[in-house]
Amino acid sequence: MSGQGTATAPPDVLTGGETGRRAGPARRRRPRPPTRDSGWWALMLLLPAAAGLAVFEIWPTFQTIYYSFTSWGAFGGHAWSGLENYRTLIADSDVFHAIVNTAIITAITLLAVPLSAVVAALLSLPGMRGVTIYRTLYFLPVVTLPAAVALTWKWLFNGDYGLINWLLSKIGIDGPHWLSDPATAIFAISIVGVWGSIGYNMVIFLSGIRGIPVDYYEAAELDGAGRLAQFFHVTVPLLTPSIFFVTVITVINSLQAFDLIYLMVGQQSPAIERTETLVYLFYQRGFAEHDGGYAAAIGVLLLIATLILTAAQFRLQKRWVHYG
Amino acid sequence: MKRLLSLLLVPLLLAAAACSGSSESGGDSDEQVTLTYAIWDQAQAAAMKQIIQEFHAQHPNIDVQVQVTPWESYWTKLQTSVTAGSGPDVFWMTMVYAQYYAIGGGIAALDDQVKKSKLDTSVYVPAVTKAYTVDGKLYGIPKDVNGFGLCYNKKLFDAAGVKHPDASWKWTDVIAAAQKLTNKQKGVYGFVAPEADELSWYLTVPQVGGQVISPDGKRSGYDQDATIQGIQFWTDMITKYHVSPTLQQTTDTDPLAMLTSGKVAMRYCGSWEPEEIAAVPYGKANIGIAPLPAGPTGKREYYSNGLADSISAKTKHPEQAWQFLQFLGSEKAAEIQAKTGTVIPAYQGHADAYAKAMPEFDLQVFVDHLKYAQPFPASTDTSVWRDEVTKQFAEAWTGKAPVGDVSKSVAEMMNTALSKEKK
Numbered sequence: 001m002s003g004q005g006t007a008t009a010p011p012d013v014l015t016g017g018e019t020g021r022r023a024g025p026a027r028r029r030r031p032r033p034p035t036r037d038s039g040w041w042a043l044m045l046l047l048p049a050a051a052g053l054a055v056f057e058i059w060p061t062f063q064t065i066y067y068s069f070t071s072w073g074a075f076g077g078h079a080w081s082g083l084e085n086y087r088t089l090i091a092d093s094d095v096f097h098a099i100v101n102t103a104i105i106t107a108i109t110l111l112a113v114p115l116s117a118v119v120a121a122l123l124s125l126p127g128m129r130g131v132t133i134y135r136t137l138y139f140l141p142v143v144t145l146p147a148a149v150a151l152t153w154k155w156l157f158n159g160d161y162g163l164i165n166w167l168l169s170k171i172g173i174d175g176p177h178w179l180s181d182p183a184t185a186i187f188a189i190s191i192v193g194v195w196g197s198i199g200y201n202m203v204i205f206l207s208g209i210r211g212i213p214v215d216y217y218e219a220a221e222l223d224g225a226g227r228l229a230q231f232f233h234v235t236v237p238l239l240t241p242s243i244f245f246v247t248v249i250t251v252i253n254s255l256q257a258f259d260l261i262y263l264m265v266g267q268q269s270p271a272i273e274r275t276e277t278l279v280y281l282f283y284q285r286g287f288a289e290h291d292g293g294y295a296a297a298i299g300v301l302l303l304i305a306t307l308i309l310t311a312a313q314f315r316l317q318k319r320w321v322h323y324g
Numbered sequence: 325m326k327r328l329l330s331l332l333l334v335p336l337l338l339a340a341a342a343c344s345g346s347s348e349s350g351g352d353s354d355e356q357v358t359l360t361y362a363i364w365d366q367a368q369a370a371a372m373k374q375i376i377q378e379f380h381a382q383h384p385n386i387d388v389q390v391q392v393t394p395w396e397s398y399w400t401k402l403q404t405s406v407t408a409g410s411g412p413d414v415f416w417m418t419m420v421y422a423q424y425y426a427i428g429g430g431i432a433a434l435d436d437q438v439k440k441s442k443l444d445t446s447v448y449v450p451a452v453t454k455a456y457t458v459d460g461k462l463y464g465i466p467k468d469v470n471g472f473g474l475c476y477n478k479k480l481f482d483a484a485g486v487k488h489p490d491a492s493w494k495w496t497d498v499i500a501a502a503q504k505l506t507n508k509q510k511g512v513y514g515f516v517a518p519e520a521d522e523l524s525w526y527l528t529v530p531q532v533g534g535q536v537i538s539p540d541g542k543r544s545g546y547d548q549d550a551t552i553q554g555i556q557f558w559t560d561m562i563t564k565y566h567v568s569p570t571l572q573q574t575t576d577t578d579p580l581a582m583l584t585s586g587k588v589a590m591r592y593c594g595s596w597e598p599e600e601i602a603a604v605p606y607g608k609a610n611i612g613i614a615p616l617p618a619g620p621t622g623k624r625e626y627y628s629n630g631l632a633d634s635i636s637a638k639t640k641h642p643e644q645a646w647q648f649l650q651f652l653g654s655e656k657a658a659e660i661q662a663k664t665g666t667v668i669p670a671y672q673g674h675a676d677a678y679a680k681a682m683p684e685f686d687l688q689v690f691v692d693h694l695k696y697a698q699p700f701p702a703s704t705d706t707s708v709w710r711d712e713v714t715k716q717f718a719e720a721w722t723g724k725a726p727v728g729d730v731s732k733s734v735a736e737m738m739n740t741a742l743s744k745e746k747k
Contacts, residue, residue, distance in 0.1 A: 073428065074403075074424060074425075074427070074428025074429070074430060075403070075406055075407045075428050075429050075430045075637075076407045157576075158576045158577060159572055159573060159576045159577075160573055160576060160577060161577065162576075177570075177572035177573065177575070177576050179575075179576065180571070180572040180573075180575035180576050181572055267711050267714070267715070268519070268520070268575065268714060269575050269718075270519075270571050270572065270575060270718035270721065270722060271575075272715060273715060273718075284711070287400045288707055288711060289705070289707055289708045289711070290403065290424075290705065290707070290708075291708075
């Protein structure tokens with residue numbers, strides 16, 4: 001959802017695969033061995049990015065951890081309050097809701113991973129026409145302003161005048177008020193999340209598929225494997241490094257879901273309790289209710305959750321990701 | 325190169341012109357000063373700029389820059405910038421945040437200046453002045469005040485053969501008319517009952533003697549029977565009489581748009597809304613405005629929000645900011661605002677210009693309502709409980725739980741929040 005634009009693919013997915021197919025490992029030029037000064041240069045070149053990271057990402061993270069043990073004054077000043085914020089956090093039923101909602105959104109958004117793999121595979125079929133058009137169409141949501149996306153979907157989902165319910169009424173279904181009905185809102189939001197992330201995932205999968213040597217497909221065909229069998233036994237196993245990467249990014253982004261909830265549901269909606277995520281709650285407590293210390297504690301909770309989930313994924317990857 | 329040089333010269337020339345300007349005027353201070361004035365409503369920016377022009381003519385050494393930030397980010401930005409000391413010098417304040425800013429030290433008390441300049445504060449609507457008086461000190465010069473009325477669709481009333489609303493209307497008249505006007509086949513509802521405190525139960529709770537918060541701001545009033553009765557007026561429209569769209573519908577589609585598209589026949593309206601209604605041709609042609617129906621016993625009190633202009637506690641130019649504030653609170657400024665038809669000035673006796681601003685509507689209705697205004701429910705940190713109240717009442721609006729039960733648990737939540745506030 002948010003922050004997709006800033007994520008970068010691991011080098012082995014985008015470049016390693018390419019060279020593997022085009023030139024073949026035998027013809028690859030050997031990199032020059034590092035010399036003594038190159039370490040200096042590397043340091044110099046890394047410095048600006050590292051400085052930015054330290055000032056805007058790493059330092060604030062530590063500040064947030066510190067602030068989570070403080071209580072804030074209205075206009076500046078904070079006082080040490082020990083574990084007070086965390087005690088409130090454990091007893092806050094809104095936090096519990098937010099964790100459940102965040103988990104549901106993350107789980108549904110993960111559907112985008114297999115979906116985009118299929119889309120990418122279809123677009124890579126030999127003889128497929130209009131690939132560029134489709135690729136652009138699927139990628140458009142990624143480069144569209146989240147606010148514009150949210151507003152458009154809000155109209156589509158409108159219970160009385162929305163296009164979706166109008167289409168449903170044509171086949172005799174009385175559609176719900178998607179975004180304001182507590183039972184459906186979280187699914188409506190997640191659908192937009194899935195729709196929005198297919199484009200980004202697809203691009204990574206497309207380059208991953210290109211990295212698969214054609215020989216494998218030829219061999220599979222000789223053995224009598226059809227398109228479907230090829231997809232499951234050649235494409236998917238060789239795509240697992242990309243799938244792993246995309247899954248990690250999708251989980252991290254979904255845990256940070258905020259913009260769609262803020263823009264499409266909002267504080268006044270009866271569905272907010274069933275859609276608010278941890279980041280939404282962080283915003284509400286920190287900025288609407290001026291409780292910066294408590295918001296920081298929510299931020300720390302999210303940080304820990306993200307760390308655990310990502311570490312678990314790296315642990316588990318050994319069982320299913322095939323490199324090369 | 326020549327162009328670049330001349331560009332460099334411009335500021336120098338301007339500075340020179342400014343210096344000569346201030347020496348001629350000989351005001352309280354010869355220093356040339358630029359103040360920043362933060363507001364959130366783009367619709368009022370033109371009026372504000374006109375006020376600044378008039379002010380600048382009288383005080384050539386004080387420039388004022390208007391800074392418009394949309395409501396959604398106004399308060400986040402203001403709090404951060406005031407904390408950092410880089411905030412605007414003068415800004416709009418609402419009753420909801422007045423105590424928070426006053427007690428937290430974000431805005432300056434004005435009593436000394438008021439006394440020194442012999443400013444008469446009795447000219448403003450008393451409910452507004454009262455809301456900006458915290459611990460006996462005044463923290464803002466009242467800017468405007470909200471009145472309310474009953475907006476109705478003349479065409480739908482005529483088609484259903486229902487008499488147009490008038491000053492004699494009470495709750496029962498609204499219900500009876502709404503029942504006659506509701507036509508489910510055509511998708512028309514007689515009334516719309518949104519769950520929006522300011523535009524719904526803040527108007528009816530005082531009409532039955534209920535209260536949202538005790539006058540000392542220490543206890544919630546949501547557990548009082550009268551308060552519950554005032555809220556039930558709204559939920560009954562949906563769950564008992566079925567004459568209003570549901571909460572889901574009013575969340576998906578703006579209730580004002582429902583009114584101006586002929587989907588609902590009646591809606592409670594605020595004095596800032598006629599401009600929006602007139603912007604829709606159907607609304608301009610078919611909507612009428614009647615006095616807000618009175619409570620069952622004829623009571624007409626209501627909670628009114630009203631804005632004030634306040635000075636940042638951290639301004640570097642308190643003298644000049646006060647001069648500007650005085651002008652904002654002047655008769656002249658009130659007149660300029662009123663003529664736009666967007667707001668009723670808090671300066672009493674200047675509502676006429678507002679009432680005449682849009683001849684297609686009877687805006688006088690809003691002005692007549694002002695005498696029943698009560699200060700908006702607020703405590704030191706209103707936003708902590710206000711959003712939560714709305715969130716919890718959704719259960720009552722959707723008919724999942726009785727209003728009385730929800731209201732009592734709302735009161736508990738609110739009392740807990742109030743007990744944690746710094747007084």
